[in-house]
Amino acid sequence: MKSLMPRRLLPTPSLPIRLGGVSLLVLTLTGCVSFSKDGGMAPVRAEVASAIGAQAAKVATPADSAIVADRAKANLAKPLTADTAVQVALFNNRGLQADYNALGISEADVVEASLPPNPVISVNGVLTEGAFSMERRLAGSVLDLLTLPARKKIGENLFEAARYRAIEATFRLAADTRKAYYKAVAARQRVRFLEQARLSAQAAADLTRKLGETGAATKLDQARASVFYAETSNQLAAERLEAGLAFESLTRQLGAWGADTAYKIPSRLPTLPKKLQTTDQAEVEAIQKRVDLIAARLELDALARSLKLANATRYVSVFDLAGLANFERTKVGGVVEKAHPRGGVLDLQLEIPIFDFGETSRRRNVEIYMRAVNQFSMQAVNIRSQARSALLAYRAANDIARQYRNNVIPMRKAISDETQLRYNGMLIDVFELLTTAREGIESNLASIDAQRDVFIASVDFQSAILGGGAVETASVASRD
Secondary structure (H helix, E strand, O other): OEEEOOOEEEOOOHHHHHHHHHHHHHHHHOOOOOOOOOOOOHHHHHHHHHHHOOOOOOOOOHHHHHHHHHHHHHHHOOOOOHHHHHHHHHHHOHHHHHHHHHHHHHHHHHHHHOOOOOOEEEEEEEEEOOEEEEEEEEEEEHHHHHOHHHHHHHHHHHHHHHHHHHHHHHHHHHHHHHHHHHHHHHHHHHHHHHHHHHHHHHHHHHHHHHHHHHOOOOHHHHHHHHHHHHHHHHHHHHHHHHHHHHHHHHHHHHOOOHHHHHOOOOOOOOOOOOOOOOOOOHHHHHHHHOHHHHHHHHHHHHHHHHHHHHHHOOOOOEEEEEEEEEEEEEEEOOEEOOOEEEEEEEEEEEEOOOOOOOHHHHHHHHHHHHHHHHHHHHHHHHHHHHHHHHHHHHHHHHHHHHHHHHHHHHHHHHHHHHHHHHHHOOOOOHHHHHHHHHHHHHHHHHHHHHHHHHHHHHHHHHHHHHOOOOOOOHHHHOOO
């Protein structure tokens, strides 16, 4: 319900004075606000360089685009490592640039929140029987002006949260790129191993066929050797497809296209690290360092300030101040006389919720804030669990990979050598020889996967501590 306060006619000369007083109040409540030179990227670059040792760059001008393109091409000109792949992605990936644009939008929001409300000017004219009266009105929201410092602080909190969201997006891209890199290299290593295995299977099939021509091998032995060769060829074809898809997945993360897609990656994974980079304080570090939790905390603070502001002003919904100046032009004998000011009016309007006294807004605000608090608490609980899960997966993956490297693969080689000797001595048949070869292939492929999982688990562990990634534990937990 609107209550309109009585209008008080003011002498014309005093109206500018009063509006000048309002202007002075505006200057008092507002500070010197300006945009940063880099769109708020300085803290993002510093945190990314410190945490993952990479350079973050926002592409805002054609000159920026040329610089990052040259740097990316220089890295793509030589075989990629995991670190150079991450750097190329940070330079090239347009999705990350979109996240940086969101940071720039947030800075615009905080600058806007720091500015006083724009005044509204309206002019009305009425022509009646030779007289023309004109009313000019200058209106502005006094409530928005009085709450300007609080709204500015809320905007600053949200801008700081946006910075951490940009850091999180950078960490996420870096983690996804590393995992895509390790998967692509592992897929290529599997292809290389199966190519060698197919050559061995082809030689075995040819030898068995020749032995069959002399009667030294049965048709069953020849069929088994031929099937083994065909199955190995099919497995190789499937692995080549997987390698191609993994390479394209990495290419998407890198943001490469055209001639840049001809980059090279190694054909083998790096050796396993001698020492795991883990800590028994993973939960504590995750709570302290997770950028998504820090951003959520800043957003929660901004919400608290916003709801406090809403609670403080809930009894006054509209608080507008308007200054009016009236002029009248008259005609005497067909001649328009000079306009004469009729006076000024100060019009103050307030909307007062007399029916619920803001109780519905208060209750709603309480529930909104408590919902955010509960969501934040649940996020903290989940982060602790993610840190523990990532640590378990990292250690388990490392144990499995070392078991393959130190025990399974050497034993498989010994079994294969002994089986070959027995076959050459005609102590076993082709079936047992081929069965041993097939088991050896599967063990070697599983060893490559285990080695790959160690590097992926290390990325997941870092992401669980810093933020920006999803933990992948299914590959370890579901392996036979």
